Each structure stands twice: as C-alpha cells, then as structure tokens.
Amino acid sequence: xxxxxxxxxxxxxxxxxxxxxxxxxxxxxxxxxxxxxxxxxxxxxxxxxxxxxxxxxxxxxxxxxxxxxxxxxxxxxxxxxxxxxxxxxxxxxxxxxxxxxxxxxxxxxxxxxxxxxxxxxxxxxxxxxxxxxxxxxxxxxxxxxxxxxxxxxxxxxxxxxxxxxxxxxxxxxxxxxxxxxxxxxxxxxxxxxxxxxxxxxxxxxxxxxxxxxxxxxxxxxxxxxxxxxxxxxxxxxxxxxxxxxxxxxxxxxxxxxxxxxxxxxxxxxxxxxxxxxxxxxxxxxxxxxxxxxxxxxxxxxxxxxxxxxxxxxxxxxxxxxxxxxxxxxxxxxxxxxxxxxxxxxxxxxxxxxxxxxxxxxxxxxxxxxxxxxxxxxxxxxxxxxxxxxxxxxxxxxxxxxxxxxxxxxxxxxxxxxxxxxxxxxxxxxxxxxxxxxxxxxxxxxxxxxxxxxxxxxxxxxxxxxxxxxxxxxxxxxxxxxxxxxxxxxxxxxxxxxxxxxxxxxxxxxxxxxxxxxxxxxxxxxxxxxxxxxxxxxxxxxxxxxxxxxxxxxxxxxxxxxxxxxxxxxxxxxxxxxxxxxxxxxxxxxxxxxxxxxxxxxxxxxxxxxxxxxxxxxxxxxxxxxxxxxxxxxxxxxxxxxxxxxxxxxxxxxxxxxxxxxxxxxxxxxxxxxxxxxxxxxxxxxxxxxxxxxxxxxxxxxxxxxxxxxxxxxxxxxxxxxxxxxxxxxxxxxxxxxxxxxxxxxxxxxxxxxxxxxxxxxxxxxxxxxxxxxxxxxxxxxxxxxxxxxx
Numbered sequence: 001x002x003x004x005x006x007x008x009x010x011x012x013x014x015x016x017x018x019x020x021x022x023x024x025x026x027x028x029x030x031x032x033x034x035x036x037x038x039x040x041x042x043x044x045x046x047x048x049x050x051x052x053x054x055x056x057x058x059x060x061x062x063x064x065x066x067x068x069x070x071x072x073x074x075x076x077x078x079x080x081x082x083x084x085x086x087x088x089x090x091x092x093x094x095x096x097x098x099x100x101x102x103x104x105x106x107x108x109x110x111x112x113x114x115x116x117x118x119x120x121x122x123x124x125x126x127x128x129x130x131x132x133x134x135x136x137x138x139x140x141x142x143x144x145x146x147x148x149x150x151x152x153x154x155x156x157x158x159x160x161x162x163x164x165x166x167x168x169x170x171x172x173x174x175x176x177x178x179x180x181x182x183x184x185x186x187x188x189x190x191x192x193x194x195x196x197x198x199x200x201x202x203x204x205x206x207x208x209x210x211x212x213x214x215x216x217x218x219x220x221x222x223x224x225x226x227x228x229x230x231x232x233x234x235x236x237x238x239x240x241x242x243x244x245x246x247x248x249x250x251x252x253x254x255x256x257x258x259x260x261x262x263x264x265x266x267x268x269x270x271x272x273x274x275x276x277x278x279x280x281x282x283x284x285x286x287x288x289x290x291x292x293x294x295x296x297x298x299x300x301x302x303x304x305x306x307x308x309x310x311x312x313x314x315x316x317x318x319x320x321x322x323x324x325x326x327x328x329x330x331x332x333x334x335x336x337x338x339x340x341x342x343x344x345x346x347x348x349x350x351x352x353x354x355x356x357x358x359x360x361x362x363x364x365x366x367x368x369x370x371x372x373x374x375x376x377x378x379x380x381x382x383x384x385x386x387x388x389x390x391x392x393x394x395x396x397x398x399x400x401x402x403x404x405x406x407x408x409x410x411x412x413x414x415x416x417x418x419x420x421x422x423x424x425x426x427x428x429x430x431x432x433x434x435x436x437x438x439x440x441x442x443x444x445x446x447x448x449x450x451x452x453x454x455x456x457x458x459x460x461x462x463x464x465x466x467x468x469x470x471x472x473x474x475x476x477x478x479x480x481x482x483x484x485x486x487x488x489x490x491x492x493x494x495x496x497x498x499x500x501x502x503x504x505x506x507x508x509x510x511x512x513x514x515x516x517x518x519x520x521x522x523x524x525x526x527x528x529x530x531x532x533x534x535x536x537x538x539x540x541x542x543x544x545x546x547x548x549x550x551x552x553x554x555x556x557x558x559x560x561x562x563x564x565x566x567x568x569x570x571x572x573x574x575x576x577x578x579x580x581x582x583x584x585x586x587x588x589x590x591x592x593x594x595x596x597x598x599x600x601x602x603x604x605x606x607x608x609x610x611x612x613x614x615x616x617x618x619x620x621x622x623x624x625x626x627x628x629x630x631x632x633x634x635x636x637x638x639x640x641x642x643x644x645x646x647x648x649x650x651x652x653x654x655x656x657x658x659x660x661x662x663x664x665x666x667x668x669x670x671x672x673x674x675x676x677x678x679x680x681x682x683x684x685x686x687x688x689x690x691x692x693x694x695x696x697x698x699x700x701x702x703x704x705x706x707x708x709x710x711x712x713x714x715x716x717x718x719x720x721x722x723x724x725x726x727x728x729x730x731x732x733x734x735x736x737x738x739x740x741x742x743x744x745x746x747x748x749x750x751x752x753x754x755x756x757x758x759x760x761x762x763x764x765x766x767x768x769x770x771x772x773x774x775x776x777x778x779x780x781x782x783x784x785x786x787x788x789x790x
Contacts, residue, residue, distance in 0.1 A: 002082040005058060011137040013065040014108060015074045016050070022057030023548050024087045030115040031093030031209070031241055034059065035217040037084040037505060038076070042069040043597060043606035044505075046214045046236075048112035048186075049088070050141070059085070062111035062140065068605040084505040086542045089217045090240045097124040099181035102174050103149075104130045104167050104195050106187025110140050112209060113186040120184075121148040128153070128180075130170040132191070136161035167191055168198050175202050182206065185244065189252055196244025208244040210235050212255055215597065215606075218503055218544065219726055220513075220569035221589035227251050227580055232573065237728070251580060254680030258582050259607040319399055320374070329373055337441040338368040345660040352600060352632040353517045356657055357421070357450075362402070365451040369398035371443045375434055380445060383432035385775025386419075386486070388412050390429060394448055403463065406456035409449060410465050414489030415482065415528045415774065417457065418511060420450025421520050422621075423771040424651050457527055467535050468495035473788055475561040476501065476554045478545045478729055481509025482770040483565035483761030485529070486777030488537045494785045498536065499559070501543045506596060509567055511770070513596040514588070514622065516629050519654075546732030551757070561756055561784045564744060565777060568762030569726040573719055574617075578674030581682040583609055587618070587626045587720035594629055611635045611716025615685055617671055618720035619648040624655065626718045627663045637663050638712070642670035642690050647700040668692070672709060674717065685712050725763045733757070741766060750780035751787075758784050 006018035024034060028049055035044045045067075051060035065071045076082075093116045101120055105113040110131050121127045129149040133139040134157045146152050154162025155170045163170065167187070174180060175198075183206040185195035192208040199206035215221040217236045224235035229246035233239065341358040342348075348356050360368070372394045380390045389408055396405035409416040425446035433442035456462055473496050477484045480502040488498045506512045508525045533539065543549060545566075554562060571586030573579055590608075593599040599608035614630040616623050619641035630637045639658070641648060644667050648655060659665065668690045675684040689708040692701035727742040737745040737753035743766050744752055744759040751758050760776025762768050768776070 002085045004076055004078050004080050004082070007076075007078050010062070010140045013074070014062065014138070014140065015065075016060065016062050016111075016140075017073070017076075018051075018058050018060045019082060019085065020057055021059045021085045021087075023543070024085060025052045025057050025059055026054045027548060027550075028052045028059070028088035029092035030095065030119040031090060032088035033090050033211065033217075033240060034061075034085055034087030035089060035214065036061075036073065036082060036086075038069055038072045039083050041598075041604045042072060042083065043067075043599075043604075044084075044086075044215055044217070045069050045073075046089075046211055046217060048209075048211065050111035050114050051144075052115070060111075062108045064108050072605075084542050086217060086503065086505070086544065086548070088547055089236060089544070091238065093119065093241055095119045095123050100126040100128065100179060101182045101184060102128050102130060102171055102180050104132070104171050104183065104185040104187070104191075105145070106132045106167050106185075106191040107134075107138055108140065109185075109187030109191070109209075110145065112211075113184065114141060114144055116184065116186075117145065118148040121150075126150050128174050130155065130167055130174065131162075132156065132167035132170065132187070133161075134158065166194075168194050171195055172198055175199075175204065180204050184208075189249070189256055192244065193247075193249045193252075196247070200245050206244045207241050208247065209240045210242060210247070210252065211240055212252070213258055215589055215592050216504065216569075218569065218728055220571070221592055222571040222573070222586040223589045224255075225573075225580060226255065232575070232580060234570075251680070254582055255580075257679075259609070320395060323395055323398055324374055327370060332371050332373055333435065333438060333440050335367065335371045337371065338364050338444050338447060340444075340447055342657075345657075345662075348518065349628075349631050349661040351518070352594075352629070353521075355521055356518050359454055360447055360451045362400075362455070365397050365402075365448055366400060368444050368448060369394045371435070372398070373434060379432040379434065380429045380443075383429040385428065385771045386412050386778050388429075388449070390445055393452060394443065394445070397448055397452060402452055402455040403459065403461055405448075405452040407463050407465075409452055410463070410531075412778070413774065414486045414532065414777075415511075415525075415770075416449055417453035417524045418482075418520060418528055419771055419774070420446050420448075420453055421524070422515060424769055426652060428771065462531070464531065464535055465489075465493055467493050470497065471495040471789070473497065473561075474499065474557075474559045475563065475784065475788075476545075476559040477563045477565060479503075479509055479565040479567055479761075479763075480507045480529075480539065481511065481565055481567050481761060481773065483567075483763075483773035483777040484509070484563065485532060486774035487563045487565060487758075487760065487781045488777075489532050489535070490778055490781035491785065492532065492535045492537050494781070496561075496785070496788075497538075499538045499540065501545050501549070502539065502541045503544045503566075504596070505541050507539050507541065509565075513592045514625070516591065516595055516625050518628070518632070519625065544728060546728045551733050555756075561758065561788055563777070563780055563784065564729055564752075564757060564759040564763055565761045565773070566726060566729045566763050568723040568765075568767055570724040571719070572722045572724055574671060574721060576671055576673055578676060578682070579719075581674050581676040582680045583611065583682050583715060584674060584717040584719065587616075587622045587718055588723065590626055590718045591622070591629065594633075600633055609716065611714075613714045614638070614716045614718065615640055615671075615712065615714045616718045616720060617641075618722075619643065619650055619667075620720065620722075621650050621654055623718075623720035624650045624658050626720050627658050628661060630716070630718065631661055631663060635716070638714075639663055639665050640669050640671065640685075640687060640712075641665070641667045642703040643700060644668055644692060647692075666712075668703070669710070670703065671717075675711075682714060682717055685714055685717060686710075687712060722767060723762070725766060730763070749783035750776055751783060755787075 008016040103117040132155040183199040219237040227248040393405040393408040430442035477500040597606035599606040614635040669687040696702040758780040761773035
C-alpha cells in the first residue's frame, strides 16, 4: 500500500521519496504533515509533505538522516514499502491574499514551505522566497520554488550558491527595499527564531512551523506541547503553524533536545539491568513464576473432552436443578472466596511482560462457582453494563462445562477475556451480589469470567457466536477501543457489514496503548479481535476519520450508519508553573511509548528516558499502571495524590498490587510547581500539603490547602489526572451537537443530533471504564440496527 515509487538523493544525508498514499494525497492541504513508521520496530516520526498528487495517489517527502528511524527510511529503495503512513495531520495553513509575503525556507524546511508558498501564490500574493543552506547541496528544490515565486533569493553560509550569508540577511534586504505584509519561516528552530525576531523588529506579522517530538500526532500523548502566548498548545492539533512572536523559543530548543543524549548513546533506551531482564523475558528465558504452567494445566485437564468435568447426571436438561440441590444456601455461603494466584511481588516488579494475576485452576473455579446462589432474580446481571447472564455462565463452570460458560459470555460480551481482567467488577456486578447482604464476600465474578474465556482459548475449541445472514447494509465504526469493538461485534452478529477505522497502527485502542501487558497481555486482546474478524468485521488501521477520510466520504461509499467510539485521547495537565519542563509526561505518552511502541525494548527505535526517581500524579487506574510500569523500568516511584487513599478511584486490587511491588504512596499532597535544571529537565516538585474538607459533587471529601508545602526531588514526572475527548472527530462533523469538552451529545439510544451517527464510550462520557464503554456500544448497536432494519 505505502510503496516507494521514486527516490532521489539531494545530498549525503538528504533524500526525496515519493510514496503511495492515495487517501492522504486526496485529502491533504498545505501545512499538513504525516506520521511515518518505517517498520514494526521503528518509532512514529512526523514528516512534512513537500508535494501531493491526488491523481497518482502519491506524497513526496524530503528526509534528512538524523535518528535511527529516519536513517532506515533513507536506506529504503524504490519498490520497498513503509509499514505505516498516517495523516494528513495538523491544521492546514491559513491561505488568503495578504499582499507581499516573504517565505523563508532553511534546509529541508524548503520542502515544507513549498506547498504553502504555492497556495499563497495561487491566492494572488506576491511571493518572495528566500532559501538558505550551509552549502549549495543543502539548498533543495529550487526549480519547484521558482515556479510559484515572483522572486527567489538564495543564501549559503559558505557563498557556494547565491549570496554569502545567513537567511536573515536575505530576508532583511527584502524588508528594507519594499513593503512586506507577512513573513513565513520554516526550517531549523534557530533559523525560525531569528527570522521571527527580525520580522518583529520591523513590525511585520510572522508565522513559523513547529515540528516537535510526537508519538501519535493526534493530540493523544501531549509530547509536542509548547508554551505559545503564555498558554500550553499541542503542536499536532493546534499547529503546526503559530505566530512566531508568541513562541517560547527557549522551551522549544529544550524540547527538541529531549532525547538527544539517548539517540547518540550506544544503547538508545539506557535500560541497564532492567533492559537485559526484559530482553531475556521476550526470548522466553525469564523466571517462570508460580503460574507459568497454568494454561497448559487447564488444557491438559480437558483432554479433548469439550464437556470438561461433566458427570452423566449433570448433562441432562435438569442439570441446573441438580446443582441447586447439591448444596444448601448456607453451605454455599460458608465456602471461602477464592484468592487469585499471583506472581511473587519482588519478582514481578522487575518483569514487564508477565501477567501478575496467574488465573484460577479448574478446581478453584469450580469451587468458587459453588458460592453462587443462582438467584431467581439475579441483581448481579443488572449491575453489568453489557448484561452478561452471570448465573448461567457461573453454573456451567460449577458443573464443569467450561466451554458452554465461555459461549454464554460471548453472547453478550465481545471481550470476555479482557473484561475478566480489567473491569471494576467490585463496583459493578460484584457490588450487587446477594452475598454482600449476608456479610459474605461477593462471588468472584471477574475471576470466573477470565477463567472461562482463557479456558476456551487454551482448549483449541474456540466457538463463534451465531451470526445472522448478511443484510447487505454497511456500517462504519470510528475507533477500535472497547466501545467500537463491542458495537462491531453486535452489528456483525446481526448480519451487518461492519468496517472499523482506527487512527493508530494497532487495533485495540486503549486496550493496546493504555494498559500494560502485566495487567492485560496483548495476545489476549489480539485473540478477541481475531474472533471479531472471524465473524466478518473488517479493520482498517492508519485512518483518521475527520482527516484521512470524512464522514461525508463514508456516506458517499454507502455507509448507512456510523458509530463514533474515538475515546478520550486528549491528556489533561494541571496548568501549574514548570509543567512543560522536559521529562514531565502525560500518562498517555508514557504508556504509549512503553506499551504500544515497546520503547523499553532495546531492539526498537522509539526513545524513552528511564527515570530514576519518578513521581506519578493521580489516583486512578492509569496512575497505578504508570507507577507499576516505571517500577518495572527500574525507578524509585512515588504516587502523589491530593486526597487520602480511601478516596482513590483506582481498583482496590491495583492499589494492593502497587503497594506490594514497592510503590511509595504520598497521599494528601498535590503539585504546586515544578523546578527544572539548566537543561530544562525537571529536578524537583513543590507539593502542597492537603487536608480533607466536606464531600464534593463526586461524593468524595474535597481536598483543601493547609498552607504548608514540601519539596521532593525527582527526575521524571508522569501526569495521570484524567483525559478529555479528542476533538478531531466531533469538530469535523458539521452540525453535530457537542457537550462539555467536545463530548458528543446523545440520547438514551446513543443517537447523536445527526440521526445516522451514534456514539458511545469516552467520546460521550468524557471518561469511562472498559465495560461501560462496551455497554454503550451494545446499546448503540441495538438501536441503530432497529433503525436501519425498520
């Protein structure tokens, strides 16, 4: 798909590549950029678009060898393919007839400025282009620039081409000889800074294009945030072009050097012993742990018998009655709740890829299933957002028919193995268990759900849900997170032709980028996704609806219904002094680098700085994931939370695991300010000491200032204080009613203000659990199907 069809070498380390990317070529505008991943081990790198040809379906990029991934890209030849190209990204350049514009392009910035100056000339402007490079060979694409320029001035440091001097010399000559209405500069940051200062000196409006460090390019990670006009902006969605007078250039230079030391070191990830352990673990040589044979154990016990441990008595139609009579309610209540087998805390705190919870054995699962009282009106089902028939699957476990239990789960849940691991059952189904009314622990519904799903997968007897005959109606799903996958599964079962569009290069959304493998292994997610493929769901990665294609494009292609499950991928920051210091990351960026991009693996290209003394700000599950990930990468980790532990929204199990693994808890403290060293890297946090007041709207006691502060040394901070909906999709749909923070407003049927568009999950709620998002997907599917089949 992304094949290189032309390659040209401009200089020793600068190459021009023309690549197939038909969707992006058709939709890109001047000023847009793309994210490129060369191969499966490469990082996601932003590149500007020099040319686009909608007819040929190609993009032209100019690349300079700098890091590992750009070097890989330059080494490819005609006929080779790139793993991923995503775009177009960023806000297009504002094009109008200003009058006379000076377009200053330095080095490969000339390629970036080419489509913009072309559009400016076509809009009626007088365009004077000033091109510069250290030597003649670094002044590129001159003939292309001349086609759309009234005048071209060339400057070189050594005088080998054009005039001798830096780019500002050429720009100032133009300003001094005639009236200039605007200056646009693209090139190295230092060049843009001084060009901007020159324009400001003469009172001329000026813009610059900032291409900083990015991971996703859609605003999800916050890695490209900069202070612009005293406010934090995300370059990838608010830019890349900004008023040069408003840019904090010192901050820009420091951010551009974030990974400079890593990229020039022999081991880019600087992982030390932790890296060696992770590499050993990937090769299957790590310590086995107490439960390494749990999967084999479950499978071998079945021995090919799909009815598991069924006795003849329990295979008949009255098996449920037999089970009810087997034990009296008092005997069931007296059974002690099962304890989940876990890896040893000291061992697991050093292993990033092994799952902490080992899973139940068949005997443990059957014993726990006996605790279920098989209530005539099970309140646990009411507490489940996807309405799993909980007693039905649990009683099948009790009688040993594990495959039937799994089948029942899949009737209502598209992701049972996922939900069994990450859903907060203690706040949902288990919180409604009748055992609690008798001062007995709730039945371990989540553990049993995981057991049944795992058992089926490991047995080799994976069953698919019943699928209705095709009705020929196409529906689109935007986003492949829990809401989108749940919707897709339910619609496919109803006979619809379902296409899922994902912005990233992996299917799974937050399940892949946000949840560490020690809590949710990728192989588990991949199996669930493959099951959806097997019932007919189509998946398309690297496609941003609202950028690569539009809602109108989908309608033109015959999609009759659209479900938006694009999630809440915009990280929140606290807006406090020093928060844009280097090595202060959002939890999204940190977890995406480690989970999705495998940055902690020395064999991959994505850089990550391994903090030695790390602070994690927040008290939710994402904060726990960040804490425990940093611990596994060798850090001394402290969780900072503004309330007490009792008010933490994180699951109790996650808090327990974090404490066992050596995470320090500093509750009733909240960051007031961050301090940075001479390189702009965070070195300390000033924390307010808090106390608890009266409950707020959430029902939790409100944190209040005491007036006291403490200062804590640190070299890395991970901010996990929540996320907001990503505005890319909502703002691309004309007339769509939006709510607070650009959430999509829906009715009880999950239908938006535009009848053909339904939505669910974080894009509606602002923040939700996996299972709540799945519940939204199911409800939307039921109502959309009813509408389309009416």
